[in-house]
Amino acid sequence: MASSNRSLVSPTTNPQLEAALREKLRRRNEVGGSLGELEPLAIRIGLMQNTLRPSFSEPQLLVFAADHGIAVDGIRDTHGRTTHETVRLLLRRQLPLTVFAHTQQLELTVVDCGMAESLPPHERLLVRKIAHATRNARAAAAMSLEQAHAGMRAGMEIGDKLRGNCTLMAGVGVGAHESAAMVLSRMTDTPVRDLIVSGPHMDKDELAHLMMVLQAAQVRHRDVVDPIEVLAAFGGFEVAVMVGVMLMAASKRHLLMVDGVPACAALMLAARIAQPVTDYCMFCRSHSHLGLDQALNLFHASALLELGMESTDGTGATLAWPMVRSAAALLTEVDEGEGAESAPVDAGADKGTAPPSPFGEALY
Numbered sequence: 001m002a003s004s005n006r007s008l009v010s011p012t013t014n015p016q017l018e019a020a021l022r023e024k025l026r027r028r029n030e031v032g033g034s035l036g037e038l039e040p041l042a043i044r045i046g047l048m049q050n051t052l053r054p055s056f057s058e059p060q061l062l063v064f065a066a067d068h069g070i071a072v073d074g075i076r077d078t079h080g081r082t083t084h085e086t087v088r089l090l091l092r093r094q095l096p097l098t099v100f101a102h103t104q105q106l107e108l109t110v111v112d113c114g115m116a117e118s119l120p121p122h123e124r125l126l127v128r129k130i131a132h133a134t135r136n137a138r139a140a141a142a143m144s145l146e147q148a149h150a151g152m153r154a155g156m157e158i159g160d161k162l163r164g165n166c167t168l169m170a171g172v173g174v175g176a177h178e179s180a181a182m183v184l185s186r187m188t189d190t191p192v193r194d195l196i197v198s199g200p201h202m203d204k205d206e207l208a209h210l211m212m213v214l215q216a217a218q219v220r221h222r223d224v225v226d227p228i229e230v231l232a233a234f235g236g237f238e239v240a241v242m243v244g245v246m247l248m249a250a251s252k253r254h255l256l257m258v259d260g261v262p263a264c265a266a267l268m269l270a271a272r273i274a275q276p277v278t279d280y281c282m283f284c285r286s287h288s289h290l291g292l293d294q295a296l297n298l299f300h301a302s303a304l305l306e307l308g309m310e311s312t313d314g315t316g317a318t319l320a321w322p323m324v325r326s327a328a329a330l331l332t333e334v335d336e337g338e339g340a341e342s343a344p345v346d347a348g349a350d351k352g353t354a355p356p357s358p359f360g361e362a363l364y
Helices: 003-008 015-032 038-049 069-073 083-091 096-103 145-160 176-188 192-196 204-220 227-234 237-251 261-273 275-280 290-297 315-332 359-363
Strands: 060-066 107-114 125-127 166-172 255-259 281-284
Touching: 015 038, 015 315, 038 275, 038 315, 060 083, 060 096, 060 237, 069 204, 083 096, 083 107, 083 166, 096 107, 096 315, 107 145, 107 237, 145 227, 145 237, 166 176, 166 237, 166 261, 166 315, 176 192, 176 204, 176 227, 176 237, 176 261, 176 290, 192 204, 192 290, 227 237, 227 261, 237 255, 237 261, 237 275, 255 261, 255 275, 255 315, 261 275, 261 290, 275 281, 281 315
Parallel strands: 060 107, 060 166, 107 125, 166 255, 255 281
Antiparallel strands: none
């Protein structure tokens, strides 16, 4: 990608504002005491929104669903469900993720990026199907370059129309983790085994089978290194669409809460297009998979909460959301006598006004 594309997402670095945020928290500490890790979290949020008084509105939870051709080689979902079944449970509010989202007043939307089956219309289902599942990456490229670009454009359209200024993101689908692991492996020269091993007690036969399948796919596409070509070779439609959403949302200074390996793969690709996108991300986890540990390590990051769950990606993000909202409240709830000094420092344009949508012309 041309270097000019990287300027389309603004870095959050602002030493003057950061100093003012730290001073504001220091004054709070004189009265209420230190709040530990909540304070750097608050500072990051202030820098993202470019203000001393950050606030959130209409938070969105987006779950991106797609099927993967590589699943025909015997790859199974951790919970033994098909992608179609998982999405039906999400739409019926029968998973913990949906319970927590409802409790936290997060608006849930499931995005059909490429499920093999089609579901009836539903108020919480957004259909942006690129195709009915990707191809098997062991036999051919998972998708064409045209499909990869189409997925990113669909994501940019979604990101451009997002309400609010915070988006929680996760990808689901049989084979989604393995597909994303191959993307991350190729993008970062990380052994794919490190990204798929679930833990010390993982069944050896299962691990050996996964390694056989994924290494065969990697060998078939061994010369692919360009980020979009890597996405096309290994990735899922849900990853492609998430890339577009991340780029567009970050261009509008939205907070992105990234949950799971597919979302990490999308972020790695988005960062190759516009590196500052990572400034707007916080990481969450919904299970103890060691491969996710490695994915987070690639960003030198850790999850906001470590709860020992084994649940659907996105669940951890819903539980971390109250903490994020509380961190912003540290700066937003104005103390008595604290008024004019809480105005934005060098904030530029009003943060409620989104900048133009730049990516359509720049990338396509």
